[in-house]
Amino acid sequence: MPYIPTPYAIDERPEPDMLAEAQALLKRLRTRRSCRDFSPRPVARELIETLVAVAHTAPSGANRQPWHFVAVDDPAIKREIRIAAEEEEHESYARRMPATWLEALEPLGTDEHKPFLETAPWLVVIFQRTWEWIDDDKQPNYYPMESVGIASGMFLTACHLAGLATLTHTPSPMKFLRDILKRPDNEKPYLLIPVGYPATGCMVPQIEKKPLRDVLQWNR
Numbered sequence: 001m002p003y004i005p006t007p008y009a010i011d012e013r014p015e016p017d018m019l020a021e022a023q024a025l026l027k028r029l030r031t032r033r034s035c036r037d038f039s040p041r042p043v044a045r046e047l048i049e050t051l052v053a054v055a056h057t058a059p060s061g062a063n064r065q066p067w068h069f070v071a072v073d074d075p076a077i078k079r080e081i082r083i084a085a086e087e088e089e090h091e092s093y094a095r096r097m098p099a100t101w102l103e104a105l106e107p108l109g110t111d112e113h114k115p116f117l118e119t120a121p122w123l124v125v126i127f128q129r130t131w132e133w134i135d136d137d138k139q140p141n142y143y144p145m146e147s148v149g150i151a152s153g154m155f156l157t158a159c160h161l162a163g164l165a166t167l168t169h170t171p172s173p174m175k176f177l178r179d180i181l182k183r184p185d186n187e188k189p190y191l192l193i194p195v196g197y198p199a200t201g202c203m204v205p206q207i208e209k210k211p212l213r214d215v216l217q218w219n220r
């Protein structure tokens with residue numbers, strides 16, 4: 001395909017306004033937390049669709065858009081996912097995770113029980129497409145992990161700004177999601193994201209972010 005240039009411009013405004021907007025954004029994003037206790041209150045399908053459309057604006061390697069989103073609100077499918085996830089998680093917590101990992105998770109208060117997989121009104125499963133059939137040719141996608149990671153981050157941010165709680169859940173191994181959701185073998189489950197409202201009285205672990213100076217270096 002040839003290179004076809006098209007004009008690009010951004011919404012320009014004075015830098016002090018940009019700084020104020022960035023600071024306001026920071027204040028809002030700082031309140032985002034991983035939620036493990038959801039309200040059953042429904043969320044409109046159109047809202048989920050729009051948030052996925054936000055994620056779909058993400059940049060990707062060679063613009064291959066190597067993601068596929070499956071949004072699940074069918075209680076029977078959510079139940080299947082919960083049962084399969086809890087089976088894997090039981091094995092992980094009991095045998096697969098080393099003591100150091102379990103210790104690292106202690107302050108988060110997680111365990112093998114995942115009721116949120118049924119309580120949350122939506123489970124959004126993000127798949128990474130590792131290769132494509134292009135003109136009868138099996139071709140790899142480029143930087144699929146990075147691309148899907150960026151799209152996932154944009155989805156989480158969009159959900160929070162829209163007023164919805166999320167969790168980045170990674171039951172391990174996650175292959176069962178491909179089977180339950182009938183996805184093809186060029187797709188690998190990447191993240192399982194319950195989306196909804198926090199339950200009344202929802203609690204989250206007290207955690208702190210490292211100071212910015214520990215994660216940001218200027219020049220050398």
Ligand code: IYR
Nearest residue numbers: 105110111112169170171172
């Ligand atoms: N997947 C497990 C364990 C787990 C792992 C990490 I790393 C976390 O930050 C949290 C949990 C679970 O979901 O419980």
